[in-house]
Structures are given as structure tokens and as C-alpha cells.
Amino acid sequence: MEILQIVTIGIVSTVLVVLLRQWDRPEFAIIVSIVTGIFIISMLLDKLKYIIDTLSQLIRYTNMESAYFTIVLKIIGIAYIVEFGAEISRDAGEEAIASKVELGGKIIIMVLAMPILLALIDLIIKILP
Amino acid sequence: MKLISFVKHWLQDIIMIFIIITLIEILLPNSNMRKYINMVVGFLIILVLISPFLKLLNQNYNIDDLISEIHIETSDYNLEDESELLSTQDEQIKELYINRFKSELEKLIYETSNYKVDYINIYINEEKFEELQQLEILVSEKEKEEDETKDSIVTVEIKDVSIKDINNEMDLHKEFLEWDAVELKKIIYQNFDIPKENIKIFLNSSKVGELDGKFGE
Numbered sequence: 001m002e003i004l005q006i007v008t009i010g011i012v013s014t015v016l017v018v019l020l021r022q023w024d025r026p027e028f029a030i031i032v033s034i035v036t037g038i039f040i041i042s043m044l045l046d047k048l049k050y051i052i053d054t055l056s057q058l059i060r061y062t063n064m065e066s067a068y069f070t071i072v073l074k075i076i077g078i079a080y081i082v083e084f085g086a087e088i089s090r091d092a093g094e095e096a097i098a099s100k101v102e103l104g105g106k107i108i109i110m111v112l113a114m115p116i117l118l119a120l121i122d123l124i125i126k127i128l129p
Numbered sequence: 130m131k132l133i134s135f136v137k138h139w140l141q142d143i144i145m146i147f148i149i150i151t152l153i154e155i156l157l158p159n160s161n162m163r164k165y166i167n168m169v170v171g172f173l174i175i176l177v178l179i180s181p182f183l184k185l186l187n188q189n190y191n192i193d194d195l196i197s198e199i200h201i202e203t204s205d206y207n208l209e210d211e212s213e214l215l216s217t218q219d220e221q222i223k224e225l226y227i228n229r230f231k232s233e234l235e236k237l238i239y240e241t242s243n244y245k246v247d248y249i250n251i252y253i254n255e256e257k258f259e260e261l262q263q264l265e266i267l268v269s270e271k272e273k274e275e276d277e278t279k280d281s282i283v284t285v286e287i288k289d290v291s292i293k294d295i296n297n298e299m300d301l302h303k304e305f306l307e308w309d310a311v312e313l314k315k316i317i318y319q320n321f322d323i324p325k326e327n328i329k330i331f332l333n334s335s336k337v338g339e340l341d342g343k344f345g346e
Contacts, residue, residue, distance in 0.1 A: 051156070055149060062145045063138065063180070068173055072153065075169055079162035086160075102161070109165045116172045123179050127186060 006040055030092050037084055068116050075109050139181045146177045227251055234266070234317070241316050242309065244268040247333050264323060268313070269333040 013036035020029040052073060059069045082105030089098035150170050157163055235246040250265035310330045318325050 051152075055152060058145060058149050058152075062142045062149075062177070064142065064146065064173075064177055068176065069149075072166070072169055072173065075166055076153065076156055076158075079158050079160065079166060082162060083158045083160045105162060106165060109162070109169070113165075113169045113172070116169060116176070120172050120176055120179075123176065123183060127179065127182055 002043065006043060009036060009040060026092070030088070033091055034088055037088065041084070068119070071112050071116060075112055078105055078108055078112070081105075135181065142177050142181075146174060150174070223253070227253065230321075234321070237316065237320055238266075238268065238313065239271070242313055243271050244309070244313070245271050263327050263329070264317070265329045265331065266313075267331045267333050 013032055016032050017029045020026070020032065055073070056066070056069070059066050082101055086098040086101045086105075089095075089101060150173075153166075153170065157166055230251070231249050234249060238244055238246050245268065246266060247269050248267040250263075250267075252263040254262055310332075313330055314325045314328045317323055317328055
């Protein structure tokens with residue numbers, strides 16, 4: 001039934017935003033879209049936690065270090081947050097700000113990816129005779 | 130046999146990692162962030178594919194390999210180890226802080242009053258050690274230089290006694306609210322900036338050597 005709630009919230013807020021734009025109130029339209037986004041994400045958080053816990057259990061079956069996996073999960077989280085911010089900026093017609101937000105996300109993802117890259121290089125150096 | 134188990138583990142790892150990555154792909158946002166995440170996931174796949182060969186090669190190492198291996202092992206970056214190290218470091222710092230504080234307090238009381246400290250009990254805020262939650266001090270009168278015999282009984286006259294809690298062992302260690310205690314609290318407050326209501330001072334009125342060193346908590 002949660003999917004019905006989410007879809008209903010989405011449709012209602014879409015109608016609201018369209019009406020607000022028609023009444024020449026774009027600032028309220030942006031606020032409504034931000035609040036809707038946060039609300040829907042917060043509804044999904046505990047479900048997401050369940051999925052992440054299951055993935056962590058799967059990781060324990062492998063001989064892989066869980067630190068690397070944690071990095072991947074962090075990167076996914078960052079991608080979601082960045083996307084959320086950038087989309088809102090785009091809705092408001094601020095393409096420049098949206099691209100800056102995305103740039104920040106990309107750079108932070110690269111920084112997080114460095115340990116994995118270093119581990120890989122380490123392995124390759126070890127294996128080569 | 131060894132080879133079979135080796136291959137089995139390797140295959141298991143590969144299968145599991147691909148299942149996990151498929152699940153992760155579902156979770157991905159469909160934006161231009163996707164290629165960056167795919168890069169990292171690719172690194173992970175390569176790691177999983179390569180790592181068993183390392184074990185295989187390590188079974189017939191020579192001395193040079195061993196030296197380089199030790200070198201790399203020590204420089205291996207392990208997040209869990211680091212956090213463990215940090216927590217033990219924190220505990221050590223806390224212990225050091227408490228011991229330093231105790232010794233300073235003992236010295237201060239010994240020098241500024243005619244009492245000496247028998248026992249100190251400190252309750253510390255877990256997050257910030259600077260915040261002492263409560264300080265309990267057990268003092269006894271300084272023995273005079275001339276009657277420093279072991280069997281002597283120290284008699285202390287208490288003018289005004291208030292017993293806060295009858296249930297615990299306060300019959301031995303009474304919080305004495307006479308002039309001396311107020312004075313001691315003032316000294317501690319001036320030197321260590323601990324609020325006076327958090328300081329409790331008890332007078333050890335038992336015989337010398339009879340101290341059990343415990344407070345009722």
C-alpha cells in the first residue's frame with residue numbers, strides 16, 4: 001500500500017506545483033517540490049536500510065574486504081543525494097548550479113574511489129614477477 | 130585437493146560479487162553519475178578476480194618476496210584496525226588524564242590544607258573528558274610527624290554532620306559540611322574549575338589501614 005501513498009503524494013504535489021506556476025508563484029512551487037522529494041525519500045529510508053543490510057549479509061559470504069563494499073554503498077548514497085539536489089536546481093531553471101552540484105558529487109566519488117584503486121594497484125604490483 | 134577448494138572459493142567469490150553488483154545496479158540512480166559508480170564497481174570486480182592468485186603465488190615465495198610482502202602488509206590500509214586503534218588510544222588518553230588529575234588533586238590538597246587524600250572517585254562525561262560529572266574525595270587528617278606509628282588511631286572531631294543517604298556506607302565516610310570541607314571545595318573550584326555542587330568530600334573516620342576504599346554508589 002505504500003506505493004499507492006507515494007504515487008498519490010507525487011500526483012498531488014505535481015498538480016499543486018502546476019497550479020502554483022499558473023498563479024505566477026514559482027517560489028512556492030520549488031518549495032513544494034523540495035518538500036515532496038524529502039518526504040518520499042524519508043518514506044523509503046527504512047526499506048533501503050533493509051536492502052543494504054541484506055547486501056552486507058551477502059558480502060559476508062565472500063572473502064572480499066567489507067571496507068571496499070562500504071565505499072561502493074557510500075558512493076551510491078552520494079549519487080542519490082547529488083541527483084536530488086541537481087534535479088531541484090534544474091526544475092528552478094538554474095542549469096549552472098545543477099552542474100556545480102554534480103561536479104561536487106563527481107569529485108567526492110573519485111576521492112572515495114581512490115582507496116580501491118590503490119588496493120588494486122597494490123595487488124597487481126604484488127602479482128607481477 | 131587444495132586446488133579444487135581454491136577454485137571452489139574463487140568461483141564462489143565471483144558468483145557472489147556479480148549477484149551483489151546486479152543488485153547494486155538496480156539501486157543506482159539513472160543519471161550521469163552512473164559511469165563513475167560503474168568504474169568503482171569495475172575495480173572491485175578486478176580485485177575479486179585477481180586476489181586468489183596472490184594466495185597461490187604466496188605459497189612458493191622466496192626471501193625477496195617475503196620482505197616486500199611484510200613491507201606491503203604493514204602499509205595495508207585497514208579501516209577496522211584503524212578505528213580500533215583510535216578507540217584504544219582514546220581510552221589511554223582518558224586514563225592518563227584521570228591519573229594526572231588525581232595526582233594533581235592529591236598534591237594540591239596536601240599542600241593547601243591539613244588533610245590528605247585517601248581515595249578519589251571520578252565520574253567523567255564520556256564524550257568530553259574535560260567535563261567532570263562528579264568528584265568524590267575521601268580525605269583523612271594528616272598524621273602528625275611525631276605520631277607516625279602504624280598502630281595509632283586517628284581521632285577526628287566532627288562538629289557538624291549531615292548524612293545524605295543512610296543506605297550506603299556513609300557511616301564511615303560522612304560528607305562533612307564544616308568549614309574545612311567548604312574550604313577544600315573552594316580550593317578545588319579555584320584550581321580545576323569544577324562546580325562546587327559536583328564535589329563531594331567525605332572524611333575517613335575509620336582507623337588507619339581499615340579503609341576499604343569503596344564508596345556507596
